[in-house]
Amino acid sequence: MRSAGDSEGGSYEYLFGPVPSRRLGRSLGIDLVPSKTCCFNCLFCQLGGSTELTLERREYVPIGRVISELKCWLKAGHEADFMTLSGSGEPTLHSRFGEVMDWLREHSEMPVALLTGGALLYMPxxxxxxxxxxxxxxxxxxxxxxxxxxINRPCPGLTFEQLVAGERAFRKEYTGEYWIEVFVVKGLNSAVGQMSRVAELVKELEPDKIHMNTVIRPAGDKSVGAVSAEELHRLGELFSPLAEVSEVSASEGSGSAATDEDAVLAVLRRHPATTEQVCGSLKASIDSMQKCVDALEAAGRIRREQSGKDVYYVFLG
Ligand code: SF4
Known part of the structure; x- marks a missing residue:
């Protein structure tokens, strides 16, 4: 049984946020598959190991209920910079994800984003x-x-050739904004020779933007290491167009309302986050948020993890 997440205007099962996104501004997340249902089991995944590693496309969650929640959210007059199919797995595994986007385009002016690992783009x-x-x-x-x-530990049956062919074919057919994300893992793809080969392939995809990330939130696999900001910038120069290096979002909440523990747990259930990130998501003040996370930590509901200079909170249950 999936647990409900909180979003502006009430409690929803398939919507979360809007959350502050490093690239998309305030993004309303739309989650179309159960947690960690994915075609990959990436070493660096912040959500932990994939519970269902699959290539099977089906209606994982009922589309009617997703659309009811979207109707409700829009009717309440909320806004976001993007309506984003993302969340806790691979959204293109949902056999009707295109219909959700069609519906959004028809009923809202807000732009629609799709965040995908790209595994299924080989399918027309x-x-x-x-x-x-x-x-x-x-x-x-x-x-x-x-x-x-x-690095990606794909579902058996999925080849690298298929992944690249799918991403190439999509570029040829797609006229919208196409971004490619490159994730750098220390010691696995962080050598200049290795990243140059990734850069050659990415260049052929002719992306509008390239984003480079390293382990920022705690990764599922503790052996996965981050590269320094300097290394990331140096590797970013191998790409054309030049890769943009992600900075950690630290939007500070300015509200003063007391923080609701259930709302904090709903955010952390999705992914680990810093106090500042949770504040940004819930529009709470740092002071009330800190008291809330301290109480949740003392109660054993969350635990803290140091990642570089940042402290992330991880949902326990
Ligand atoms: S594609 Fe995304 S959700 Fe899937 S395992 Fe990789 S990082 Fe996690």
Missing amino acids: EVRSAARNAHLVKASLSAWDQASFET
Whole structure:
């Protein structure tokens, strides 16, 4: 049984946020698959290991209920910079994700984004549905089958060749904004020779933007290391267009309302976050948020993890 998440205007099962996103501003997340249902089991995934590693496309959550929640959210007059198909797994695994985007385009002026690992873009029907997004962000962090298996740990049956062919085919067909995310893992793809090969492949995809990330939130696998900001910038120069290096979002809440523990747990259930990130999501003040996370930590509901200079809170239950 999925647990409900909080979003502006009430409690929803399939919507979360709007959350402050490093790239998309305030983004309303739309979650179309159960937690960690994915085609990959990336070493660096912040959500932990994939509970369902699959290539099977089906209606994982009832589309009627997702649309009811969207109707409710829009009717309440809320706004976001993006309505984003993302969340806790691979959204293109949902056999009707294109219909959700169609509905959004018809009923809202807000732009629609699709965040995908790109695993299923080799399927013509997935590319056709994905073309409904105003913005698609796919990922590419490997350069051959062996590195793909080490870094992304794909579902058996999915090859690196398929991934790249799908992302290439999509670029040819898609006229919207196409971004590629490259995730750098220390010691696995952080050497200049390795990243140059990734950069060659990414160049062929002719993305509008390239984003480079390293481990910022705590990764599922503790052996996964981050590269320094300097290394990230240096590797970013191998790309054309030049890769943009992500900075940690630290939007500080300015509200003063007392913080609701259930709302904080709903945010952290989705992914680990710093106090500032949770504040941004819930529009709470730092002071009340800190008291709330301290209480939740003392109660054993969350635990803290140091990642670089930042302290992240991880949902326990
Ligand atoms: S594609 Fe995204 S959700 Fe899936 S395992 Fe990789 S990082 Fe996690």
